[in-house]
Amino acid sequence: MVKAALPKQLASGVCRVSPRLMDEEYTCGRWEYLNDLEEMARYAVIAGYCRHIGDISSVLDLGCGIGLLRAWLRPVEVIDYVGVDFSTVAIEMARIRWTDESTKFIATDIATFVPDRKFDVIVLNEVLYYFERPDWILRRVAAFLKENGRLVISLWDSPESRRAWLRSRSSVHILDEVQVRHRSGLSWEIRLCRPRLVAT
Numbered sequence: 001m002v003k004a005a006l007p008k009q010l011a012s013g014v015c016r017v018s019p020r021l022m023d024e025e026y027t028c029g030r031w032e033y034l035n036d037l038e039e040m041a042r043y044a045v046i047a048g049y050c051r052h053i054g055d056i057s058s059v060l061d062l063g064c065g066i067g068l069l070r071a072w073l074r075p076v077e078v079i080d081y082v083g084v085d086f087s088t089v090a091i092e093m094a095r096i097r098w099t100d101e102s103t104k105f106i107a108t109d110i111a112t113f114v115p116d117r118k119f120d121v122i123v124l125n126e127v128l129y130y131f132e133r134p135d136w137i138l139r140r141v142a143a144f145l146k147e148n149g150r151l152v153i154s155l156w157d158s159p160e161s162r163r164a165w166l167r168s169r170s171s172v173h174i175l176d177e178v179q180v181r182h183r184s185g186l187s188w189e190i191r192l193c194r195p196r197l198v199a200t
Helices: 019-027 037-052 068-072 088-097 134-142 159-171
Strands: 058-062 080-085 103-107 119-125 145-156 172-181 187-195
Touching: 037 068, 037 119, 037 145, 037 172, 037 187, 058 068, 068 080, 080 088, 088 103, 119 134, 134 145, 134 159, 134 187, 145 159, 145 172, 159 172, 159 187
Parallel strands: 058 080, 058 119, 080 103, 119 145
Antiparallel strands: 145 187, 172 187
């Protein structure tokens, strides 16, 4: 499986890809590979970090797609999960699969999203490199964490990801990090962090 190149930066907005393009890609099945075996270890680590934090009651999954992480968090008995993605197609797919009262999906831009509560964990799974200012995104969403809340950040190894991390790593304290490598050669850096700065 070969990752597609990121779309060129748009003239307006802080995100480098349009919701319309993402809707088209979800409609045609472009993102179905996320269910493949090579993605399993990455999701297992992300879910493990979420559980390791302790007695968590809430997770905000920014850039959730069709809500795959929700399934990995399912063994947690009581957890409020909110998934946010600006692809309305992905969100509708997620809503069809998950109908329980503790799970909610919202179709909106995470750069403007403001939740009505704070969370124990915020997951940014393969999203930071889509933004012109990943550092600003991190500082912004840190304000949505409860006291002692944590961030889980996953980035696949690519030039775009490395640039995004270099630009944003000063916004967090790294508590732990792991590299996951699949036999295909793809690899990911997954980090458990606490925020250094909180947006005001």
